Amino acid sequence: MTHEVRAVVARQKGAPVSVETVLVPDPGPGEALVRVQACGVCPTDLHYREGGITGEFPFLLGHEAAGVVESVGEGVTEVAPGDFVVLNWRALCGGRCRACRNGKPWYCFDTRNAGRPMTLADGTPLSPALGIGAFAEKTLVAAGQCTMVNPTASPAAAALLGCGVTAGFGAAVNTGGVGRGDSIAVIGCGGVGMAAIAGAKVAGAARIIAVDVDERKLRWAETFGATDTVDSSRTDAVEAIRRLTGGFGADVVVDAVGRPETYKQAFYARDLAGTAVLVGAPTRELTVELPLLEVFGRGGALKSSWYGDCLPSRDFPALIDLYLQGRFDLAGFVSEKIALDEVESAFAKIHRGEVLRSVVVL
Template structure:
């Protein structure tokens, strides 16, 4: 039988979100209904509300979630009712040209649940954020979006791995391929940037430089492994990074902001053969302009990291286990625990930089 649950919905561009009654259908073939235990409030949810992702209102927001599988549709394998899972927004197909090459993290045909969740009052189909829609007591996803992890981890921490933590840590570990003894700079010290710092520390970087315009965020960055900080309001980031790396520049520079100005700073702050990793999300109207010759003379690589180039089945359990071992500071990302009714207020706190992550507890 279809179920009625509470969920956070964005009905109009730029308008405050509301808590609505939504209808969850029984899972169809390959689908799962998950009882959500916790879901982080990510900038991407705010982008959905503001119409910066697409214009397919109404949206069911929320995507950084952990919970328990409640029911399964036909044909699901490798997953059972009662499994504790982190939700991911890229269920890989296994048969596209990327998957056939063994590069499942680049799957060109990822998919979500085929059925739609709906608003009870109007019957309108809801567009779930990143195919998840987890600011709700329960949600419907494709079974491939459910990644089983150790149930000993706090759901408020675990859910964050499903997006921001994985994006940042993966940018350093998977895309940037940070190695022991290397120097790393991270521009932008929000949740994704701090996850990149934590990932660089985990990989063995010896010099990790955090760059931001707010002293409070720079202090937070130290708690995730930054060895040095630069306030870009007072110090030119490029010169500051060079000064902290014997004049050479960093082996890896992660741009966790995603605007042309920070990308150019990252480009210029690399050492010879250095790697630039873009993980901050640019808007469609942005244009890049850079001198061509310095790229040739410096060599190295310019990379974009999408979802941290992760493979959820491999990377989610690894980060959970590292957190349980005390080797990855997952707990430090949780600033506050809130209810579904507090999501709109959490967007305001996010805008002012008051939190790393607010987490909805259900």
């Protein structure tokens, strides 16, 4: 059986997206059909539309999603129809690759997505964003991309765990290892950076420094737990971070922007033997140059955080529990709720820095 659904499609580079009829097949072996309830509008979807990820147009956009499993294919045991799930980028191999065998499944080298294509009405195959494609009434994923969470959670809030919130929270907590009494600086206070700030607060950091060029975002950062703010359009961010940490630099500095200049700020703003974490996604042409003697002499660690070193089966339910306990303001990331045909206008709001997340609610 094929399901006709409304979905947001990017047909060509830089062109406005459109809401079109998309054909979604029933799940095959190891797959699940999910009725999407909510999906966040992430800057990565805009990068897909702009050709910044791949050139495999047309794209079925949307990847920060929560919904209900409608049906499953042969051999699926992870989830069942009726389960409330948050979707993640990739199903883990389950122990076949060396990362999983070595006890680091968040680095799984043999991940998978659904094998059966979703198509336009004329049969043209679509490339689903991050293997999900959830700006749609229904989507087809590998069953391992579905993580069950507490069904009492708001779908609009839960959906955001699928990408930006988990990436930021995990960059601070999983990758950076920030803990009780530590200092952390977060450069870039969009959705990912704000989640790093919120994660540091949950972890018990004593000083949480938010850095941005937008005064509005710095005010938002205070609501998520920032103890100090730095407007880097007016003052040197590295000097300000050092001044706020007794002249030493922060224990952890998170670059949630992903540009050479912000990465250098993160490198120099950390304490000796401190940790710099890159979680902001750079574009392909960007490079960074650092004095090798400084890299050697300062010690510490320079880390990349891919998906916040997240393990969905571990982290999604835990973060939902923190949210339901009132300890993590997941709903605070939802700036507005919109319809499918408002995604293009939501992209414009991302450009203008007006939202943390617009969330499509179906």
